[in-house]
Amino acid sequence: MRPRQKRRLAGAALVVLVVSGASALVLNAFSENLMYFYAPSDLAAGEAPDGRIIRLGGLVEQGSVQQAAKGVRVRFRVTDTAHSIPVVYDGLLPDLFREGQGVVTHGRLGSDGVFRAQRVLARHDENYMAPEVAEALESAGHRTPDSQRAY
Amino acid sequence: MIPQLGQFALILALLMALVQGILPLLGAQWGRRTWMDTAHTAVAGQFLFLLTAWGALTWAFISHDFSLEYVARQSNTALPLLYRISAVWGGHEGSLLLWTLMLAGWSLAVSRFSGGLPPVLTARTLGVLGLVSAGILSFTLFTSSPFTTLFPVPANGRDLNPLLQDPGLAIHPPMLYMGYVGLAVPYAIAMAALIGGRLDAAWARWTRPWATTAWAFLGAGIALGSWWAYYTLGWGGWWFWDPVENASLMPWLVATALIHSLAVTEKRGAFRSWTVLLAILAFALSLLGTFLVRSGVLVSVHAFATDPARGVYILALLLLVTGLSFALYAWRAPQVHGHAAYHAISREGALLANNVLLVVAMAAVLLGTLYPLFMDALGLGKLSVGPPYFDRVFAPLMLPLILLTGMAPLLRWKRSPPGELTRRTWHTLLAALAGGVVLPLAAMGSTTLMVSLGVGLGLWILLTAARDLYTRLARAGGPREALRRLPAGYWGMTLSHLGFALLVMGITLLSTFEQERDVRMAVGDRADLAGYTFQLRDIRPVEGPNWDATEAHVRVLRDGAPVADLYPQRRVYRVQRRPMAEAAFHTRLTRDLFVALGEPMAGDTWALRLHHNPFQVWLWIGTTLIVAGGLVAAADRRYRVFARRTANAQHRGEVS
Incomplete structure (x- = not known):
């Protein structure tokens, strides 16, 4: 892999990691804290x-x-x-x-x-x-x- | 006479804004220098007319001109002078006028300090600012003019909302608006650069001081609002994840990402299109904030003035601005893509992670804030998202961000050998985490995992910043030399990061160890909280300019020795007949004592709320440092030197 591709991959991996982690947090906390x-x-x-x-x-x-x-x-x-x-x-x-x-x-x-x-x-x-x-x-x-x- | 003058000035300002929004943009497109130069005249004219309108409205308040509907609603002859002046922005119409006046002020600053820029870029920037201004000004004139007259003229006004009669709230909205509106400048520069198709390091360098200044004002506005909620609302809390608070936090989070991303764009030429996107997003969220606060779509403890018709106008404006901006972005961004190679472990990499974390945190807040609105609009039930949601999502996202804050300044651009980093920092990290266990134990007697992590990571920022500063001082040859030689940008960053560290440690300790108690007391009774004894000694009536109050005298003792005498009040404002608690405090570096007086109860007893808030003042010290750091960084010499140098270069170019 060329360095640029590698960098792109690392960047994408980071975004996926953070977003999926945050989504897990959100899904977990969201339904419990909805007040009707x-x-x-x-x-x-x-x-x-x-x-x-x-x-x-x-x-x-x-x-x-x-x-x-x-x-x-x-x-x-x-x-x-x-x-x-x-x-x-x-x-x-x-x-x-x-x-x-x-x-x-x-x-x-x-x-x-x-x-x-x-x-x-x-x-x-x-x-x-x-x-x-x-x-x-x-x-x-x-x-x-x-x-x-x-x- | 004065009101008509104000209305007239407002109309002239709108005309000026239209000139400023149309001529320079066309001139830049067709290469007509004279058209482009009208921008500067139009900006100055607009500012002058808005200042006139502002002066007229302020004079109407000072002179009790109740023929104005707005004055009659917001003021009263018994209202003290300070609050008559701040009442100008106490309501919807006046706060919009403040918004436009500040936009004109920022535009004037852009026009005056743009000497070093290519005239085309300046013209386009001012043109975009003019269009924004025309949008908000027409909104003000057509739906919410503060100069609407009232007949018959009432003998007296209905007085200012007592909650707003407070020095903190007199300055909170101007600060917040300075930030909101200030974000229009990086947005306008980004738009101008997109139109021209050139986004280079010079563009980033020119944007940085504007973005940083707006960011600092926005932070100051949020902190003042929080401070005001803490001591005026009488709840003893400082942040409620209220939609209106969220509305100001979201643009701040994006602006924080923006100022970091701009650093990369300037130094390394990377992240260009991403930086532009952040500039658009930050301003769009500013407008969204205005929409949320002003339209009344929110079920909020804050929603003071609400009117759906106005909301529709702002929503349309918001959609127009964001729609056009994103369309322009989609069309132009591929052309301005920058290529700069960097390794994953490098300062670029760390700042990229910072950006991702901040934007994701903003998205989580946005979801929690807007979800109830969508559900309501779709008829799927009325609900709200409780504050625990925000706490549970926000805190885990902040932890890696804090870790990065300590680490990123140590990393090199382009590529940092991972071995070198761990070798240089592992003992600092270990010491910080150990401190995170020891400090809460020493100060509060117990700790939890989250507390130790929060305090430890706060210490980590403190220690790494201190070490970095020490090495640089040594290298520069003494503190005095360093003060001269190290750039203001570096001092600003360090100050803000130190402030962030104090803020993190303060919030962690406060939110875990705060204690509160609601008690019922008769004169002479005592109540204990967190090792302090609160004794109610006296209740007596007191009188203010436009209110009557009951004042309690509470003596706080520790081990029998008096610590403080607190005098919380329960005021009733005469005109609006509203009761309001005025809490009393005793502040020390490690804790605040807080007493609020509630309502009288049967048998000559009173309800009181007692709070023991550890490390509360760290929040205010921390935010002050963060803001101060922003202002110091924005004043960096090299932005001015750069402007002068390009100006000279241009001058020489024109001569030869």
Whole structure:
């Protein structure tokens, strides 16, 4: 083989090696870390997979937020106006978490029907609502108020 | 009056951009020198008009001109002056104006410092920049002008998003945009060279300082954004693999590959078409970043201003730019192919591996960022890719890159005898890996395989760079002599690599050993974390210019002795009635203590978040060094000497 061919071959081998290694990493990590979005009605219909981390989004139900007597545990219900799901979370709620406002939580649904949240995200802008939440509300027959339209 | 002036200046700037985008390109094609020279005038005019528009908008903010819809939305009479000025780029319209102003500024710099270049290349470069500018300016004017007026004029404005009322965020977007927009320059030079069909070492040498400067600004912008997220969002984290963060990381990864590949093209004439491809890709990813942030297609904690119609325009612009560029590339690249023989184990080989790793890492990030969008667009369900995906793919790809970072500067061009390399470095590698085991054990009391690898490879970069520096100092005959004789490019590279080493070690230790705890405390309560005791001593109200806050006094003790007094706040901004946590820190070289105040709970108690972040400050030191290295390297004398020499040569040519 001439040196140039050899160099080309080495270059190609390197690219193949790195790309296949990366693909293996990606395939391995990808499926495990895909988080599907569910609305409360989906969970009520028993559509959620067992034991997987999912995202649950909707509105924080009015009057549902309860703090524990000790510690930072908090319980609330997430609703899409058709169904609501109880959520329990240990930790500080985001600054913009409020009753009646949009919220997205990451976590797992327990066999007791209680959603154990690992992370709670509230909107970061007065006019912003996560598109999935808006859609979930709409499909449950609730009109998104004008004030929550994206600016 | 002022708003109309601004709008008018914006229209004139668009006209100038069109002139700059059309005449010089045609002139270069048909060999008309006068047409080509209009580029310089058009660039200066465009910059002047955009500066006028910018000044008009800034004045509208300073003077509380709420007849402008944008000002009424982003400002308030109680907003402090600094934030009234930074509010100019706090929203979509103003940030676009900033984008175009910076593009005009970069173009002006190209026009002023292009003395040494063939006029045809300069004309084409400025022409391409003019076309890009015309695209963004028409977008600004037709879909999102900051000078839209409002009637009736409101008595007061709706105030700036409290998250943006922060010194870090006042400078984060300008830095980031300097980088994003700066990548247009290497792109334009590459396009110009492709049109002319000449890609030689001179082209690479002329591109290098521009690419390196843009890369440094982009890095500074990303680091400032991360820093801002760390202390403003109150989450105690510094990187979330949020789509908007990814949008800025991807062009940075490609730009990193680009500045390394340019080195090979300049010194050895190899990788030519690959370098051009990287220049196109880096700018395309900059535009993609703008698209992702500005269109609202993302489910992101960051998506501030969103509007699908604008997204469609930017997407069209993105497709047009990348489509045309890749078409030109496909047509011309075979002609500019360079041949330079090199062995697999050589500096070229190592830099090739660096490029492959960086681009593959970018592709992995791109996949994780865009996959949810595709799934959503195809109606296959709403999903998102969790941060663990990025961690698990990114870290293993970075390990060989770090190994190469330490090794490549020791390799020779063309061919490095493998025996020589192993003989010179095996004890350094061994010492570094041993340090990787010992250091975490000494500092944190335990270690894992990944921690030892991360710290060890960071040390490997430090040790090899130090040894290389030592040999060169000895050869140059003392530090003072070396400072004069060693090129700025070498100092820049060494600084950036040292910064990278600190960054790697900091990230490794931080991500493994950080501890956090959410607690509920009444005044007088104590909580323990990582050997420190946090005591809540007092809660009291405080008042700011446009907010009211509750402030906690937390005393941190270690073994009974006071370490620090921290005062985290929970602010409520008066106009938007939004609560926001303002965290408090105590920083030392080996750790940060972080306290954020949450909401009040029943029984006069408060929720607090406590963090112990080992080696957090190493991230900021590391990124500062990386950026500083880029700026030092870009200032290398030989780029200027080269420009002067070619200018002189040309001058002589014209005379004789």
